[in-house]
Amino acid sequence: MSRLLARWGHSVVLLTRPLTGHPALAESVPPSTRKLFALLGIAQEIDDAGFFPARGNLVRWGDAPLRRADFAPGSAGHHVIRDAFDGLLLDLAEEAGAEVRRDATVRRLAKVACGDEGEEQHPQRVEYEDGHGGIAVLEARFVLDCSGRAGVIANAELRVHDQSNATVALAGVWRADAGAPPAEPCTLVESYRDGWAWSMPVSDTSRYLTMMIDPRRTELLKGQGRRRLYLAELEKTREARHLVADARLESDISGHTASQYTASRFAGDGFLLVGDAGSFIDPLASAGVKKALASAWLAAVAVHTCIATPAMRDVALEFFDSRERATWLGHRRHTARYYREATAAHGHGFWSARAEAAGDVGAPTLPEAARTPALDPAAEVHIPVPTEPDIAALRQDPDVLRAFSELRAAPAICLLPAPGLRRPRLPAVRGRRIVLDEHLASAALPDGVRFLRDVDLPSLVEMAGSFDQVPDLYQAYLDRVATVSLPDFLGALSVLLGKGMLTNEPQGDRR
Numbered sequence: 001m002s003r004l005l006a007r008w009g010h011s012v013v014l015l016t017r018p019l020t021g022h023p024a025l026a027e028s029v030p031p032s033t034r035k036l037f038a039l040l041g042i043a044q045e046i047d048d049a050g051f052f053p054a055r056g057n058l059v060r061w062g063d064a065p066l067r068r069a070d071f072a073p074g075s076a077g078h079h080v081i082r083d084a085f086d087g088l089l090l091d092l093a094e095e096a097g098a099e100v101r102r103d104a105t106v107r108r109l110a111k112v113a114c115g116d117e118g119e120e121q122h123p124q125r126v127e128y129e130d131g132h133g134g135i136a137v138l139e140a141r142f143v144l145d146c147s148g149r150a151g152v153i154a155n156a157e158l159r160v161h162d163q164s165n166a167t168v169a170l171a172g173v174w175r176a177d178a179g180a181p182p183a184e185p186c187t188l189v190e191s192y193r194d195g196w197a198w199s200m201p202v203s204d205t206s207r208y209l210t211m212m213i214d215p216r217r218t219e220l221l222k223g224q225g226r227r228r229l230y231l232a233e234l235e236k237t238r239e240a241r242h243l244v245a246d247a248r249l250e251s252d253i254s255g256h257t258a259s260q261y262t263a264s265r266f267a268g269d270g271f272l273l274v275g276d277a278g279s280f281i282d283p284l285a286s287a288g289v290k291k292a293l294a295s296a297w298l299a300a301v302a303v304h305t306c307i308a309t310p311a312m313r314d315v316a317l318e319f320f321d322s323r324e325r326a327t328w329l330g331h332r333r334h335t336a337r338y339y340r341e342a343t344a345a346h347g348h349g350f351w352s353a354r355a356e357a358a359g360d361v362g363a364p365t366l367p368e369a370a371r372t373p374a375l376d377p378a379a380e381v382h383i384p385v386p387t388e389p390d391i392a393a394l395r396q397d398p399d400v401l402r403a404f405s406e407l408r409a410a411p412a413i414c415l416l417p418a419p420g421l422r423r424p425r426l427p428a429v430r431g432r433r434i435v436l437d438e439h440l441a442s443a444a445l446p447d448g449v450r451f452l453r454d455v456d457l458p459s460l461v462e463m464a465g466s467f468d469q470v471p472d473l474y475q476a477y478l479d480r481v482a483t484v485s486l487p488d489f490l491g492a493l494s495v496l497l498g499k500g501m502l503t504n505e506p507q508g509d510r511r
């Protein structure tokens, strides 16, 4: 974010506190994050950094047998040790022109009192410890709080905690004994009765193994030290303990809070809550880094819009706010299914409390979850944009499925805008700005939609009437608009037809 804003000509100061001495975690960054790295202009640098490749997940969830879910051939993510990853991102921000102050612990944000309206007279005032025992002050037009769980701005009054549960992660590093078989190159995620285990290799011989527990619900071995507690939890697992059977625990056990929270508001006059400063999702999804990067990219776009197009300031901040909210809710829905599966299998309060809380945000019902065979909590998560409808729901929507079957059966097409089609102008990202852009809406999708899985719907509606065969329409879309996969294209077309935005009236059917 600092890198982008600096590249776009803004004066950026990045304040970050010195390393705390707390052991760094290793985290898994899935392959789809590459798209974000590319948006941020750092894909090559990440590739060159030599992080251990992430090739897929071993999953033992609920009462399902152990299964392996490899990422698509040729695509790998990264297993990053956060110290190294964060250091690289700071270097890249600095290289782009951001001024990085690495010994600055921010204490508070105070708005400068002023009389007149106008953003130049409304700077934010950040107070921080300067590393030499002094307090320094920085004034800025925008403050982007990226302080993670510390939540310098959020914690004051905006943070909303999930009171239903508390999660603590106990992490240890294991090294394979000499002569042991080569490390399994996958992550492992495994639920057990009153917690879950998460492990990932960071080299051919070394792997992190983390036990996720709830001090209020997990039945813990108390009073005998963190190491014994950790090992006692490990003993409850079926797979994780075998994974490290030929390895030695070479680190102390570090503790990390991993409880979930969100914010009542993600942006306001002159500030934005970015990444974990705004919300924290269950690490089960392995999507926290991806979510933080997406948030950082959109925050940069929103701030750039506010400065370059002051008339769009309110729209831009509201767009950021609604996207962050939608992202958090989307993740809650994603994890709710896994909580319910684990509740069904283990029947413990650890899981039922989580299932109940996540269910509050409108998760699908059990029969629907049970219909989907593959359980992979750490599978790739699609990060929604505010104006994109729920893709998973659309895939099962009877109107969309019917439209898809009719499209496949039709010998020819003649696609015309449906009488109920509306074209409202709503916020969307174009390049580095948020603009008001044409969307499509109908009685069935009243909130308006611009893209569905990267398919540009207004462009598709515009050109649809000129073709009488779907393959020709698809080829023309590829030539004139953008590359999208055939399944995504057919899905978008089926939504347009099923949701009353297009009609298909082949010649013989016309009156």
Ligand SMILES: Cc1cc2nc3c(=O)[nH]c(=O)nc-3n(C[C@H](O)[C@H](O)[C@H](O)COP(=O)(O)OP(=O)(O)OC[C@H]3O[C@@H](n4cnc5c(N)ncnc54)[C@H](O)[C@@H]3O)c2cc1C
Residues within 6 Å of the ligand: 015, 016, 017, 025, 026, 027, 028, 029, 086, 104, 105, 106, 107, 146, 147, 148, 149, 150, 151, 152, 169, 210, 256, 257, 258, 274, 275, 276, 277, 283, 286, 287, 288, 289, 290, 292
């Ligand atoms: C146990 C556990 C396992 C996880 N596993 C994964 C995983 O496998 N994959 C994944 O994608 N995500 C994982 N996550 C989530 C991931 O860590 C976060 O979502 C991600 O780090 C968010 O990035 P961020 O930049 O918003 O916040 P952070 O990474 O927390 O960065 C915040 C920064 O702000 C600095 N800071 C804090 N306070 C101040 C202050 N007062 N002044 C100055 N600087 C300050 C901190 O030093 C830090 O550098 C895991 C989280 C936990 C707890």
